[in-house]
Structures are given as C-alpha cells and as structure tokens.
Amino acid sequence: MLNFLKSSVGRKYIMGLTGLVWVGFVLTHMAANMLILFSAEAYNKYGHALTSNKLLLYPAEAVLLGAILVHILCAISLTIDNRKARDSRYAMQPSGEKAPPKPSQFMGIQGSMILAFIIFHLITFKYGTHYDVTYDDVVMRDLHRLVLEVFQSPGYVTWYSVCLVLLMFHLSHGAQSVFQSFGFLERKMQGGIKVFAWAYALIIFLGFLSQPLYVFLIHKN
Amino acid sequence: MESKQNINLKLKVWRQKNAQAKGEFVTYDAKDVSPDASFLEMLDAVNENLVIKGEEPIVFDHDCREGICGSCGFMINGNAHGPKKGTTICQLHMRQFSDGEELTLEPWRATAFPVMKDLMCDRSAFDRIIKSGGYISVNTGGARDANNILISKVNADEAFLSAMCIGCGACVASCKNASAALFTSAKISHLAYLPQGQVEQNQRALNMVAQMDAEGFGACTTTGACSAACPKEISLINIAKMNREFLRASITKKEEAGGGDLA
Structure with a gap:
C-alpha cells in the first residue's frame, strides 16, 4: 500500500480525496451562511449550534485541517516531481484547438492564494472581535454584528470577491478532475462532469458573493 | 482544379549538435513551398538547400510518413504536431499555413526525452514502459481460429480506440508536467479491455505505472493538453481506466502461493 501512496497515481487519489472533503465543506458553509440574508438571530443561532457541541466541532475541525494539510503537502510533492519532469521550457505555448483550459494551468497559484485567504478569513472571523448577544436567555456570540462591520469596507469586499473568483476556478477544475483521478470516468460522462463541476463552482461563487454584496450594498450599518 | 499559390515561410529551428551541447534557434527561409507538400517534404527541401550550401541538414525523426508509425513529431509554434487536431506532422500539409508566416520548430522537451540532435529526442523511456508490462503471454503453436474468444x-x-496510440510522445511533449499518463494508460487500457489481457492485468498496471514514475515523467493534472495534441485523439478516459486498474491491483494483487496453509 505504501507503493500505492508514493506513486504519481496514488498521490492523485489523495489529492482528490482531501479536495472532496473541502468540496463538501465549502458547499455547506456557503449554504448555511445564506442565513445572513434573512435573519441575524437565525445566523447567530446556527453558529452557536455548530460551535457549542465540542464533541462534533473538534473532530470536524481536525478532519478539515488534516485534509487541507495533506492536500498541500501532496501538491508540493507532486509539483516538485512535475518541475523535474519538465526541466526546459518551450519558446512558445500551445494555442488554438490544442491549448488546454486556463484554470487547469494555475492550480498551484490559485491554491496558494486560497490558503492565504483561509488563514486571513479565520483571523478576521473565527478569531475576530467577540460580541455577545442573548436570545431566549442564552448568551452566544454575535457573529452577525462582526460580519456586518467587516463587510462595510470596500477594500475587504474587493479582496473577498477576487478570492472567490480564484476559488471558483480552483473548484471548477478540481471537481471535474476528481472523477478522472478516482478512475470514475466513462466516455458518456465526459460532457456531464464538466457541466456539473462548473455548475457547482458557480453556485459556490454566487452564493458566497451574495453575502458581502448584500451587506455592502443593501444592509448598510 | 484551381491550385493555390506557392508560399514563402520563415523557420526558426532548434539546432543542437548533440545531447550534451547547448542548443539555439537558427532562422532559415523556406522558399516557394507548394501548399500540397507535407510539412516533412517542406523540411526535406530546406535540407537539400543546406546540403548544397555545405551546411548540416536539420535532423528530425520520421519513418512511414503515413501517420501510423509514431516516429515523427516536434513542436510547431508550441503545438505538438502543429496546429491541426488529430494529425501527425508527416500528414500535416503546407496549405495549413499562409504566406510569410514565421514558424518556430522545437523538439519534444521532457527530462525523460533528452534531445539527441536538433528536432530528434530519445523516446526509449516509452519502450521501457512497454517492456515492463505492455504485452500478453500466449502459447506458441498453430494460429488459433479467429473470434474463438468472444x-x-x-x-x-x-480496446481498439486505446490501441490506436502510436507512441509518438506528443502527450508528454504537450503536458506542462511532461506526464506520460495518456500513453501509459492507453497501453494499459488496450489490454485490460480484452480477455487475453486479463491474466496479467494486475501486474501490468502496477509495473507500468511504476516504470512510468521511475522514468521521471510527471503526474497528470488533468489539463487535457495531451489528448488535444494527440494525433490519434486518445481520450482522457484511458487515464481514469489506468487509475482504476492501479487502485484495484494495489488492493487485490495476490501474493504467489506457497504449499499448504500458513500456520
């Protein structure tokens, strides 16, 4: 089994598996945060429900952290091998019908930017200012207030949006590549998975984008 | 039939004396080229002029010139086998180009495919991948009846679509990681789809992937550049098949049995 994990094919399985963990997380994270468009109370109560159950929270956080670390380490190891495999560059790049899709060419740069975003994102929100609010005699964190404050800044909203574009491209390529990496691809599926991956990436992009835009444009403090 | 006018081209060609030498681009004029000539015929004419002038002709691999042997191939303006899809360079005709165009010709570039001279590189890494498992074992003797295995x-x-791979190396040359996944997977799939290939199915997947990695090819990042450049338009589904075969073989490969049960 060690040979499997060391091989180029095996490491792609790991990339796919760890990527899928985040594909699932990003979708639930986006969907649940849509609550911000509807009610501060629902938004805060949802956050409280997630963070108050430590028995579920810590294992979930460990899986996410583990998955992203393995994803990054695997990517670095594959990239080192890939650079070694192509030691000299061409004078010209493929063009026309033979040019590969652009998002697939810059997965490493996108991934690095997304990592920077995630770290910054955690500092801003998870470890950001802690406001309290009380609903039905239960004291909980008023994350809604913090989010509203942060999304008043045009600079932050711009940076957030740029990172979402990168995330969209990264997911669009990852979500279709995983079918091939896992060996779960047949001739008749080829068109379908492209549509599926792009639909997924677009839903994530538009869903997440609607939140800062709603706060910035409509729900001004 | 109205014939198109002959064209003139500028060729920027990679010239490299030998595997150790540092190569460079040299510019040549290709004059009065018939649009009906193949790309290699055009280069033949350029080479004839070089020979007359006492210069070294441009070295390039070629053999059948019918698009079926897999010998020819280099980059034209960054595209393996030139701009046209599903074509080898020997089957690419000069009518694809217009008068006055400048074309940059480079050899395949990959660590596993060292350049030997000019546009020719050493693709024996592919032979070693085949040797590691791209075959089936059969009993010798009289020829069997056709179609006696359904x-x-x-x-x-x-299997036939996978077997169309001619092993030219355009997939490796086009891949930003110089990955041989398309070639290796086509060879694995070709035999894995057939009953005759199933006897050595597990060992084949394990050995060929191991050899592919050992030769120093990169990993597949699913850009699809290989399939787009492939003169036989080998599909990416072969790579999925290879990964599936490799996973299954890694899990289910049986050890050779000894006598009796283990205590």
Whole structure:
C-alpha cells in the first residue's frame, strides 16, 4: 500500500480525496451562511449550534485541517516531481484547438492564494472581535454584528470577491478532475462532469458573493 | 482544379549538435513551398538547400510518413504536431499555413526525452514502459481460429480506440508536467479491455505505472493538453481506466502461493 501512496497515481487519489472533503465543506458553509440574508438571530443561532457541541466541532475541525494539510503537502510533492519532469521550457505555448483550459494551468497559484485567504478569513472571523448577544436567555456570540462591520469596507469586499473568483476556478477544475483521478470516468460522462463541476463552482461563487454584496450594498450599518 | 499559390515561410529551428551541447534557434527561409507538400517534404527541401550550401541538414525523426508509425513529431509554434487536431506532422500539409508566416520548430522537451540532435529526442523511456508490462503471454503453436474468444463490441471498440496510440510522445511533449499518463494508460487500457489481457492485468498496471514514475515523467493534472495534441485523439478516459486498474491491483494483487496453509 505504501507503493500505492508514493506513486504519481496514488498521490492523485489523495489529492482528490482531501479536495472532496473541502468540496463538501465549502458547499455547506456557503449554504448555511445564506442565513445572513434573512435573519441575524437565525445566523447567530446556527453558529452557536455548530460551535457549542465540542464533541462534533473538534473532530470536524481536525478532519478539515488534516485534509487541507495533506492536500498541500501532496501538491508540493507532486509539483516538485512535475518541475523535474519538465526541466526546459518551450519558446512558445500551445494555442488554438490544442491549448488546454486556463484554470487547469494555475492550480498551484490559485491554491496558494486560497490558503492565504483561509488563514486571513479565520483571523478576521473565527478569531475576530467577540460580541455577545442573548436570545431566549442564552448568551452566544454575535457573529452577525462582526460580519456586518467587516463587510462595510470596500477594500475587504474587493479582496473577498477576487478570492472567490480564484476559488471558483480552483473548484471548477478540481471537481471535474476528481472523477478522472478516482478512475470514475466513462466516455458518456465526459460532457456531464464538466457541466456539473462548473455548475457547482458557480453556485459556490454566487452564493458566497451574495453575502458581502448584500451587506455592502443593501444592509448598510 | 484551381491550385493555390506557392508560399514563402520563415523557420526558426532548434539546432543542437548533440545531447550534451547547448542548443539555439537558427532562422532559415523556406522558399516557394507548394501548399500540397507535407510539412516533412517542406523540411526535406530546406535540407537539400543546406546540403548544397555545405551546411548540416536539420535532423528530425520520421519513418512511414503515413501517420501510423509514431516516429515523427516536434513542436510547431508550441503545438505538438502543429496546429491541426488529430494529425501527425508527416500528414500535416503546407496549405495549413499562409504566406510569410514565421514558424518556430522545437523538439519534444521532457527530462525523460533528452534531445539527441536538433528536432530528434530519445523516446526509449516509452519502450521501457512497454517492456515492463505492455504485452500478453500466449502459447506458441498453430494460429488459433479467429473470434474463438468472444468479446463484446463495446469492449472491442474501447480496446481498439486505446490501441490506436502510436507512441509518438506528443502527450508528454504537450503536458506542462511532461506526464506520460495518456500513453501509459492507453497501453494499459488496450489490454485490460480484452480477455487475453486479463491474466496479467494486475501486474501490468502496477509495473507500468511504476516504470512510468521511475522514468521521471510527471503526474497528470488533468489539463487535457495531451489528448488535444494527440494525433490519434486518445481520450482522457484511458487515464481514469489506468487509475482504476492501479487502485484495484494495489488492493487485490495476490501474493504467489506457497504449499499448504500458513500456520
């Protein structure tokens, strides 16, 4: 089994598996945060429900952290091998019908930017200012207030949006590549998975984008 | 029939004396080229002029010039086998180009395919991948009757599409990681779809992937550049098949049995 994990094919399985963990997380994270468009109370109560159950929270956080670390380490190891495999560059790049899709060419740069975003994102929100609010005699964190404050800044909203574009491209390529990496691809599926991956990436992009835009444009403090 | 006018081209060609030498681009004029000439015929004419002038002709690999042997191939303006899809360079005709165009010709570039001279590189890494498992074992003796092993049409077609790979190396040359995944997977799939290939199925997947990695090819990042450049338009589904075969073989490969049960 060690040979499997060391091989180029095996490491792609790991990339796919760890990527899928985040594909699932990003979708639930986006969907649940849509609550911000509807009610501060629902938004805060949802956050409280997630963070108050430590028995579920810590294992979930460990899986996410583990998955992203393995994803990054695997990517670095594959990239080192890939650079070694192509030691000299061409004078010209493929063009026309033979040019590969652009998002697939810059997965490493996108991934690095997304990592920077995630770290910054955690500092801003998870470890950001802690406001309290009380609903039905239960004291909980008023994350809604913090989010509203942060999304008043045009600079932050711009940076957030740029990172979402990168995330969209990264997911669009990852979500279709995983079918091939896992060996779960047949001739008749080829068109379908492209549509599926792009639909997924677009839903994530538009869903997440609607939140800062709603706060910035409509729900001004 | 109205014939197109002959064209003139500028060729920027990679010239490299030998494997150790540092190469460079040299510019040549290709004058009065017939649009009906193949790309290699055009280069033949350029080479004839070089020979007359006492210069070294441009070295490039070629053999059948019918698009079936896999010998020819280099980059034209960054595209393996030139701009046209599903074509080898020997079957690419000069009518694809317009008068006055400048074309940059480079050899395949990959660590596993060292350049030997000019546009020719050493592709013996592919031979070693084949040697590691791209075969089936058969009993010698009289030829068997045709079709005495039944094969479903779906599988026969899939195997045939994979078998169309001519091993030219355009996939490796086009891949930003110089990955040989398309080549290796086509060879694995071709035999895995057929009953005759199933005896050595597990060992084949394990050995060929191991050899592919050992030769220093990169990993697949699913850009699809390989399939787009492939003169036989080998599909990416072969890579999925290879990964599936490799996973299954890694899990289910049986050890050779000894006598009796283990205590």
